[in-house]
Amino acid sequence: MLSFLKRIHPESIPWPGSVFYNALSSTVIFQRHYEMAADDILSYCKQGSLLDVGTGPARLLLKLHQKVPQMKLVGIDSSPAMVVKAKENTAGVESIEIKEGNADKIPFDDNCFDIVVSTVSMHHWKHPVAGLNEVYRVLKTGGFALVYDLVSDTPQSILADCRREFGKFKTTLFWLHSFEEPFYSQKSFQALIQSTLFGNCQTKFLGLMYCLILKKG
Numbered sequence: 001m002l003s004f005l006k007r008i009h010p011e012s013i014p015w016p017g018s019v020f021y022n023a024l025s026s027t028v029i030f031q032r033h034y035e036m037a038a039d040d041i042l043s044y045c046k047q048g049s050l051l052d053v054g055t056g057p058a059r060l061l062l063k064l065h066q067k068v069p070q071m072k073l074v075g076i077d078s079s080p081a082m083v084v085k086a087k088e089n090t091a092g093v094e095s096i097e098i099k100e101g102n103a104d105k106i107p108f109d110d111n112c113f114d115i116v117v118s119t120v121s122m123h124h125w126k127h128p129v130a131g132l133n134e135v136y137r138v139l140k141t142g143g144f145a146l147v148y149d150l151v152s153d154t155p156q157s158i159l160a161d162c163r164r165e166f167g168k169f170k171t172t173l174f175w176l177h178s179f180e181e182p183f184y185s186q187k188s189f190q191a192l193i194q195s196t197l198f199g200n201c202q203t204k205f206l207g208l209m210y211c212l213i214l215k216k217g
């Protein structure tokens, strides 16, 4: 059943999903998660260049830009419609570059980013191992890749914190969403990492997002 759901689940978010998601991404629950992710990312690296894979409307890049305007921020997304939204949202911000590109063929040279991140995108990738190996390739040796995504087995304690912060209604919507989307479990994410060039990872929760902490070299 899970493999069937994964097969029919769209990889890139097409129009009008891009318009809907763009609106959703400006709501409080999303903004709070971009804020948390940005602070977390900057605790690993706050200079040089960053790549966001599956950047969607580029809200995370905008949050990062507010905090570290000197950092070079690059976002790629496989959906042309989403790239349009990301370019609209980041228009006029010189340190942000948006490009169309798939995780499994990242349009950049080897060893060129100080940090690579991705939020709530990996469960869409049709070739996650190839995608993570591409992340490994473009990352500088010694650099971190931080992959945040939702999981099907979010602990009750995390959901309870979410209910307290965002209310029962939004938390229940999220919980229902995790049945309809074929999210990975914590274990299946970790098993996947073992098949990649990273080989292993550390993990943690950041709000509702499960985070895989990957290091090159």
Ligand SMILES: C[S@@+](CC[C@H](N)C(=O)[O-])C[C@H]1O[C@@H](n2cnc3c(N)ncnc32)[C@H](O)[C@@H]1O
Pocket: 011, 012, 013, 025, 053, 054, 055, 056, 057, 058, 059, 060, 076, 077, 078, 079, 082, 101, 102, 103, 104, 118, 119, 120, 121, 124, 125, 126, 131
């Ligand atoms: C749920 S959205 C998340 C967007 C953004 N990271 C955020 O947190 O708001 C998932 C995004 O990943 C993109 N995506 C899915 N598969 C991809 C792939 N293989 N390579 C690049 N982008 C991908 C989709 O087009 C979509 O924009």
